[in-house]
Amino acid sequence: MSRVRRDKKSPKRFWALLFVLVSLFCLILFAARGRFQAPIASQTVSLILSPFQQAVSWVGSELNYVTSNIWEIVTVHEQNKMLRNEVNQLRQQNLQASDFAAENARLRELLGYKQAATQFDLVAARVIGRESATWSSMVVINKGLGDGVNKDMAVVTEKGLVGRVVEAGPNSSKVQLILDPRSSVGTLVQRAESRVTGIVVGDIDNPTMPDMENIPKTADVQEGDLIITSGYGGVFPKGLPVGIVTTLKNDDGGLLKIAVLEPAVDFQKLEDVAVITASREAPPEPLKPPVQTPGTETDPVTGEPKHAEGQGN
């Protein structure tokens, strides 16, 4: 005799349960094809949970801040030496860059070339929720409709593209990262000789490194190439860094190749982001010499350090 308790109503319960499971299965298929959405239920759940997520996330980031500060204090001396060296190198590069910028401005004027610099209206936001990146990669940010954030707006950090807003609630929004397998971003190779286009999609096999697909096998794409957004499709503005090509592999079909990218943004340490609410062309800013930190000054003409200690080790 079985030890499992038998229920008199089990046939009725069995059919009810089967109905629920089949309905859920159908919902999954319809939702994946975009034929089913539950925006009100989704926004209600987000509205209730987001204040708590915000509070816990704040506690977490404060803890993180304290521990990283302690570590920085421990390593500050060594870091200072390295930074002084870096400052000198960057100032040399800056001098060259200023020359190039002036030359570029002269040539643009000569050719009557239209100024293509873009200015963005940004809304700063904090990541307050993130799910385990097993099958999809989504984050929740603490800005929503009330802050001017809307569906299909691009989300960035100072390093590059993060993703796009897929659902905006009253006080929070869901952002689909470029690592998500459902995400697709129109991109191109930044190198002037290449400019090959492709689509960057998330890879379930390797959720930390997205793939650039649809690249012809003979196209000029090399390891180390910087990939930027192409602006095609209208969701992502042109010129946002997406990642760097680390490896190239052949597509299963054999006619195309796939570039595996190291994302420009460190998604493991994603805390603060900005939502691009509007973008427009802007006039160039006049060239100004950067402010120099006392103790590390260099000659603005030659780039040579003024102080002996500024040379570092």
Place this chain on the structure above:
Amino acid sequence: MKKIGKWAAFAAVLFVLQTSLLPLMAYHGVTADLLLLLTVSVAFLRGNKQGAFMGFGTGLMQDLATGTFFGVNTLSRTLLGLLFGQFSDRVFKEQFFLPVLASIAATILNYFILALLMVLLGYRFNLESHVQQMLVPMLLYQLAFAYPVHYLTYRLDKRLEEKK
């Protein structure tokens, strides 16, 4: 009704911890799935009906709040709540070893249910490398959090039963 509210509040607390605090200690983006642990614990303590109900509720909350593939967590959690609830009559409630061990089995089953759904949705991946990168670290996290979650669930269940 009050009882359901308390269970819902407990699930919400675990969800908030899972999505806001645990990502700080994630390994390649993988963290523990506290709501899956809660479903398994409730199934062991309360039986298959309430286990399935808890699985449905926590799965739906996760699907709605995170914006993942809609319904996948709801379906897998309901099935797991139902399955592990079958063992509730055979395990002593004070016995913690089996439910904690069962959380490992539940995580593996949950992984393969979701993998099957992904394949049905048209996504292709290398199972072997995905298991190594995703499932193995998740199992370690689950093992670390299984006991505290089961203990808290047991305490809450006992407290609600005493009030009754």
